[in-house]
Amino acid sequence: MHPVLLNLGKFSIYTYGFFVAMGFLAAIWFATWEAKRCGVDHEKIMDLAFYILIAAIVGSRLAYVATVPGEFAANPLDMFKIWKGGLVFYGGFIGAILTAIIYLRARHLPIWKTGDIIAPALALGHFLGRIGCFFAGCCYGKTCELPWSITFHDPASLAPINIPLHPTQLYSSAGNLMIFLVLLFVRRHRKFEGQIFWLYVLLYGVTRSVIEIFRGDYRGGEIMGVLSVSQTIGCSLALVAVVMLVVLAGKTGTKKISR
Secondary structure, three states, rough: OEEEEOOOOOOOEEHHHHHHHHHHHHHHHHHHHHHHHHHHHHHHHHHHHHHHHHHHHHHHHHHHHHHHHHHHOOOOOHHHHHHOOOOOOOHHHHHHHHHHHHHHHHHOOOOOHHHHHHHHHHHHHHHHHHHHHHHHHOOOEEEEEOOOOEEOOOOOOOEEEOEEEEEEEEHHHHHHHHHHHHHHHHHOOOOOOOOOHHHHHHHHHHHHHHHHEOOHHHOEEEEEEOHHHHHHHHHHHHHHHHHHHHHHHHHHHHOOOOO
């Protein structure tokens, strides 16, 4: 649509980078607010959010570069230009989880309770970030003749131009907003710590796997010629989430938790 939000001479503000930044800020704001509500040290959560931010950016960019290494063969330094688009969520998610585990253990914070605080913030931030994908044209969909198809015309767009496509970026954005709202509702009726986090993993794994069906950009090879890498990860995480929800529910029983 509009890859560049604002041109100021030689300085440009890219729409993708703007919405990703807004997503991170919104996620940090919500996580801090939720920490206060749950009686967790909000300053530690803010520090955690900072480390997660760095890990997510590095992990998601490395995953993207690994997916399309040829894109940077001529200009290797372009791999650092993340504001132009090109982040793989699962790479960032894995990096963020590993970083969070290390931080939580070092600061002696409850893992599942903190996960419940962070999960809705992730969905909120991802909702805004995917809007940035839409404007940049990355993560585009397959050709589509439906009434809501989107056609990109800007030559600077990462999507093919002048071809009607599935607006998969908006599908993903709407999916994350739906997940955020569901988590907000469920957290008021939470039965055990970890429920919100693993419900997030379950819902995201399912919605991402469905949206992948309509994606048209290259995302690596298929696993056994059937599932994309993201679908394989998404389905696997969804299964793990179901198991963890059952296990944690069984361990907790009627034990009271702080809300």
